[in-house]
Amino acid sequence: MTTTSTTDEPMALAAARLRTAGMRVTAPRMAMLTAVHESPGHLDADALRERAQRITGHLSLQATYNVLRALTDAGLVRCTQIPGHPARYETERHDNHHHFVCRACGAIRDVECTVGAAPCMEPRLPDEYDTQEAAVTFWGLCPDCRAATPAS
Ligand SMILES: [Zn+2]
Ligand SMILES: [Zn+2]
Structure with a gap:
């Protein structure tokens, strides 16, 4: 076989x-x-x-x-x-992508990093700090929830 x-x-x-x-x-x-x-x-x-x-x-x-x-x-x-x-x-x-989270339903989708690198990993901090991760989260409403929300 x-x-x-x-x-x-x-x-x-x-x-x-x-x-x-x-x-x-x-x-x-x-x-x-x-x-x-x-x-x-x-x-x-x-x-x-x-x-x-x-x-x-x-x-x-x-x-x-x-x-x-x-x-x-x-x-x-x-x-x-x-x-x-x-x-x-x-x-x-290892693409340094970010996330969009819908406040209404909790759906999460990827958001491509605009620069493709991780400049956010070089924070203005003293050398004694060991930065290991940086996270960007966008919050808002997904298209479905937006459609279901009556315009105010
Ligand atoms: Zn939603
Ligand atoms: Zn993701």
Whole structure:
């Protein structure tokens, strides 16, 4: 047999990504990485846990958070903290993109970075500060919610 089933392929890809990142390959990690990669992006831990469980069977909530933390620390997954929302996860593409959050329905969409670099990572701070992340979040109304809001 030389044919690979379509369900094995994403897992093999996930295993390769874990190895490249220098991580130990485990079933929960492969399943979670696949779940993040195959999701439309910006899912919270609960939603990802549900998807990963379809691949690998039961995953406790604690295991879910541990795996997501490890994948985030390894730079494979990007975690976005948005005030008032659970943390959202997506595949890390190192494109410095930002997020638009709808105040009404909580929908999140990517906003391309205008300059493509991260000048916001060079804040005017003394050298003693170790800046690790800069986040820009745009807030407003998505088109659906705008349409549903009567003009005042
Ligand atoms: Zn909305
Ligand atoms: Zn995003």
